[in-house]
Amino acid sequence: MGRHVMRALDALRVRSIAFIAVICSLVAFQAQAQEFTPPPLSAYGKLPGFEDAALSPSGELIAAVAEIQGKRLLIIKPHQGDPLRVEPLGPIKLRGLGWAGDDTVLLMLSQTEDLGFNWRVDDMEVYKMLAIPAHGGDFKVMFADQRDIATGVFGNFGTRKVDGKWRIFAGGVRMTETGRSRYQLMHMRRALFSLDPVSLKPSRIEREASEGRYRDWIVGPDGRTAATFNLAYNNGDWDIRGPDGKVLASGKDPAGRTGLVGMGRKADEIVYYEFDEQLGERVWYALSLTDGSRRESLPDIEVSRIYRDRATGLMIGYREGTTRRRNVFFGERHAKISEKIDTAFKGYNVTFIDWTSDMSHVILQVDGNSNAGTWFHVDINTFRADPIGIERPDILPEAVGPFSIVDYTAQDGLEMDGILTLPPGREAKNLAVIMLPHGGPASYDTASFDWWAQAFASRGYAVFQPNFRGSTNRGAAFKDAGDGEWGGKMQTDISDALAMLAEKGIADPKRACIVGASYGGYAALAGVTLQQGIYRCAVSVAGVSDLSLMRRKDLYETGNNKMLKISFERQLGPKSDLDKLSPRSHAAAVEVPVMLIHGRDDTVVYFEQSEKMADALKDAHKPYEFVELKGEDHWLSKAETRQHMLNASVAFVEEHNPPG
Numbered sequence: 001m002g003r004h005v006m007r008a009l010d011a012l013r014v015r016s017i018a019f020i021a022v023i024c025s026l027v028a029f030q031a032q033a034q035e036f037t038p039p040p041l042s043a044y045g046k047l048p049g050f051e052d053a054a055l056s057p058s059g060e061l062i063a064a065v066a067e068i069q070g071k072r073l074l075i076i077k078p079h080q081g082d083p084l085r086v087e088p089l090g091p092i093k094l095r096g097l098g099w100a101g102d103d104t105v106l107l108m109l110s111q112t113e114d115l116g117f118n119w120r121v122d123d124m125e126v127y128k129m130l131a132i133p134a135h136g137g138d139f140k141v142m143f144a145d146q147r148d149i150a151t152g153v154f155g156n157f158g159t160r161k162v163d164g165k166w167r168i169f170a171g172g173v174r175m176t177e178t179g180r181s182r183y184q185l186m187h188m189r190r191a192l193f194s195l196d197p198v199s200l201k202p203s204r205i206e207r208e209a210s211e212g213r214y215r216d217w218i219v220g221p222d223g224r225t226a227a228t229f230n231l232a233y234n235n236g237d238w239d240i241r242g243p244d245g246k247v248l249a250s251g252k253d254p255a256g257r258t259g260l261v262g263m264g265r266k267a268d269e270i271v272y273y274e275f276d277e278q279l280g281e282r283v284w285y286a287l288s289l290t291d292g293s294r295r296e297s298l299p300d301i302e303v304s305r306i307y308r309d310r311a312t313g314l315m316i317g318y319r320e321g322t323t324r325r326r327n328v329f330f331g332e333r334h335a336k337i338s339e340k341i342d343t344a345f346k347g348y349n350v351t352f353i354d355w356t357s358d359m360s361h362v363i364l365q366v367d368g369n370s371n372a373g374t375w376f377h378v379d380i381n382t383f384r385a386d387p388i389g390i391e392r393p394d395i396l397p398e399a400v401g402p403f404s405i406v407d408y409t410a411q412d413g414l415e416m417d418g419i420l421t422l423p424p425g426r427e428a429k430n431l432a433v434i435m436l437p438h439g440g441p442a443s444y445d446t447a448s449f450d451w452w453a454q455a456f457a458s459r460g461y462a463v464f465q466p467n468f469r470g471s472t473n474r475g476a477a478f479k480d481a482g483d484g485e486w487g488g489k490m491q492t493d494i495s496d497a498l499a500m501l502a503e504k505g506i507a508d509p510k511r512a513c514i515v516g517a518s519y520g521g522y523a524a525l526a527g528v529t530l531q532q533g534i535y536r537c538a539v540s541v542a543g544v545s546d547l548s549l550m551r552r553k554d555l556y557e558t559g560n561n562k563m564l565k566i567s568f569e570r571q572l573g574p575k576s577d578l579d580k581l582s583p584r585s586h587a588a589a590v591e592v593p594v595m596l597i598h599g600r601d602d603t604v605v606y607f608e609q610s611e612k613m614a615d616a617l618k619d620a621h622k623p624y625e626f627v628e629l630k631g632e633d634h635w636l637s638k639a640e641t642r643q644h645m646l647n648a649s650v651a652f653v654e655e656h657n658p659p660g
Contacts, residue, residue: 004267014623038424043351043394044455045646047072047639050375050389051094055354056102057161057310059361061134062377063097063105065089066389067520067618076105079361079377079386084135085561093637095127098354099310100159101166102199105132107157112601113187125603125633126152129170131200140200143172148183150175154190155216159197161311162223168195168437169219172463174208192217192225195241218270221312226289227270229260233428233561240272240287248292249285255570256563259283262306263313264297265330271297271315281476302475309357319352323405323417326350334359337380349448363388367449370397378383392451399424401457405447406464410493410502414481416474418497419445420506421453421657431462432659433507435535437494438465441482444473455646456515460659468493478644484573486522486547486582487530495534501607510536513657515649517541520603525583525613528590537656539595539649542605542634545613546585547578555608562603593623595652597645599632625652 012143061084071191072090096108112123128151129142132201143149155171162491171190172346192206206225209215212233220226224243236254239247249272251258257275264271264286276283286297304321307329308314315327315337327342329335335357342350348368353375355362360377373391376386403421410416416482422428423485434456438445453463467473468490482490494514501507514527514535520627521543528538544550551568557563558635572578579585594617598610610626617624628649632641 003287015108033234039394039396039399041455041650042643043392043647044451044458044644045639047642048373048391048392049393050373051271051344051610052097053353053360053363053375053377053388054097054099055356055363056099056101056134057356059356059379061099061102062363062388063099063134064347064375064389065094065097066513069225070629071159074105074107074132076132078380085132087132088543091638091640093633096156100168101161103134105134105167106130106159106197107132108153110637112603117433123601123603127154129153129156129168131168131197131220133198142168142170142195142200143202145200146172147181148175148177148558149173152183153190157192157217157219158313159306160219160221160223160313161309161620166197166417167223168197168200169193169223170195172202174204184366187211189213189215192219194223218260218262218525219313220263221314224262225525227260227272227287229258229272231256231258236563240270242289246292249294250289254563255566261297262308267312267314280475280480285385297615300475302473306470307352307355310355311357321444321466321472323419323444325349325446325634337362337415341378346415349446367391370400372400372449374396391449395454399458400449401454401463403447403450403453403582406500409496410489410496412468412489414469414478414489414493416467416469416471416478416493418464419447419450419453420501421457421463421465422506423457423460426460428462428506430508431506432460432511432657433462433464433498433501433509433513434653435494435498435512435514436463436465437468437514437516437520438471439516439520440470440472441470441486441490441519442472442479443560444471446473452646455650456653458521459533459650459654461653462501464497464501466494466497468497473548483570486572487526490528491523491530494527498534509534511657511660512535513539515539515541515653516543516545517636521605525594526581528592528594529583529586530581530589532589534593537591537593537595537653539597540610540613541597541636541645541649542599542602542615543596543609544605545583545609545616547572547582548575549609549612550605551575584613584616587613587622588620590617590620593625593652593656595625595627595649597629597648599629599634599636599641604634604635 047065051065071591074087076085092109095110098106110125110127113126131140144151153170157169172193176186178184189208191208193202194205195202214227214231216226228241236252238258239250242248261271268289273282273284282528284297285294287294298402302321303318306318307317320326329338348366351365353363360380366375372395375389377386377388401421401424406420407417444467445475456463470490472479502509514524516524520538524538527535596610598607614626629641636642
């Protein structure tokens with residue numbers, strides 16, 4: 001790697017540390033002048049002031065979504081100089097930002113839509129992609145002008161530079177002609193389209209699967225289909241076909257645990273995964289497109305994200321999916337740049353958001369103790385690391401509760417960990433505590449700034465986010481240890497963490513509440529129904545209360561999909577036991593106040609899960625509050641309703657478990 005690059009990286013360390021030092025010195029000055037006062041809850045509950053950013057392929061332009069003077073804006077600008085374009089966005093649900101060449105910004109959003117009377121599913125979260133000319137001109141919505149294609153994006157397959165021109169690749173659903181020039185949406189099986197970024201004129205390059213089958217694709221560096229994956233829902237037969245249609249790999253998996261990952265490290269290989277019955281875990285394979293030979297890809301590594309070349313789709317690195325996160329790049333130049341960036345921001349969490357193919361320009365998101373989230377544009381060629389946005393400007397470094405990874409052992413001897421966030425400026429001794437299990441449950445928490453945990457910590461609580469068995473931070477065996485343990489060992493892993501905090505003297509076990517969303521909401525309800533005498537209150541946000549109802553509805557909506565039946569059996573256990581594991585069935589056992597919060601437009605865990613839990617608590621004459629979030633989805637995507645949730649949950653916990 002050239003000397004000028006190394007000098008640039010050394011300069012980067014100085015500049016980034018200098019920026020953080022300026023913030024810290026400012027806070028130190030303010031701390032001398034007055035005692036610490038926590039920010040208002042709105043500082044935590046509102047959407048980040050800087051939400052997303054993306055680099056054009058040349059690295060010359062940046063697109064960002066940020067709040068300026070109370071307005072949410074899309075900003076397109078050179079990394080040095082005045083904006084080329086500033087557009088108001090309003091209350092859209094942003095899902096992603098990218099580029100197709102240096103002239104077109106791609107903005108992904110979603111909205112909840114009613115599918116009508118002829119569908120098993122009432123509502124669906126539909127994704128849409130907007131193409132925005134960087135230098136001015138009208139927005140265009142992908143597929144909006146096509147009578148025979150639904151206005152929605154069903155899979156983003158990336159962008160490629162083909163014969164010197166950029167193309168967008170996306171999944172679209174073709175509608176059925178029901179009369180003269182009249183079309184109706186009759187199924188959700190997608191085809192693969194290639195689109196021009198300027199006109200958005202689509203060209204179909206792959207057909208949709210037949211009824212009862214699923215199909216997926218990988219687009220190669222040349223813009224052609226590198227691989228096609230086919231799966232039969234009724235028996236689990238699958239195959240992967242190469243560019244010429246020849247079968248390269250095949251098998252049978254009734255549980256549907258096989259699928260595509262993407263291009264490999266070379267243009268003549270792709271990566272896919274399948275479940276190895278002997279090992280009892282999912283294995284990634286690099287599959288040759290030339291002769292069908294395969295080898296294990298990234299063996300014994302838990303991967304949370306693949307880093308890819310934006311122009312070709314080739315794999316250039318990955319991020320380890322463990323509590324202690326690490327970025328790994330393959331090429332020597334990329335690896336050295338990544339290493340120097342990590343050194344420059346030592347002690348902070350560094351997330352690579354976007355990068356040019358030669359990695360001369362990189363956008364980073366950085367957070368950590370004393371930093372609620374800062375975004376940087378790194379230009380290796382000019383020795384600069386410039387801050388381009390601050391996520392939560394109202395939360396100064398002194399208001400960030402210190403967080404760390406804490407290892408502990410469950411009562412059956414299984415080792416695990418969790419994230420402990422402490423209240424700013426308070427001794428970690430005998431504190432009131434919030435147990436905050438994550439959703440999923442196939443997910444995990446990391447030692448990074450978490451707006452919900454930080455909001456509780458700012459009010460004087462210790463907050464613990466346990467990575468219980470079933471989480472995805474310790475490999476396949478640890479994840480699979482959660483199978484059949486809803487309401488069982490997954491639940492006691494959480495209370496075991498509370499006992500550990502009490503033993504260390506950090507938390508007062510008599511002043512504990514359990515709070516969570518999605519699966520975490522189920523765990524919160526299970527903590528005061530399937531368990532008793534542990535928590536003083538519970539808050540469930542979009543939580544499951546009735547496992548039988550969840551199973552029944554999901555199977556109905558998928559046409560009694562056999563693979564889903566097998567998945568439910570594996571994850572939840574026998575159908576006959578589901579009522580025993582459902583908080584709704586044990587509402588009479590509740591001894592403490594319960595708060596239920598749920599978005600009306602939730603298409604993941606339906607609103608009726610909380611409605612029926614509320615009815616059960618009411619019938620059992622138990623204390624509860626029910627907060628309805630009108631127009632909100634499963635992810636709390638809207639600023640107003642997210643703030644409503646935070647205000648309600650914090651006030652409820654403060655009332656029933658004061659921090660002291």
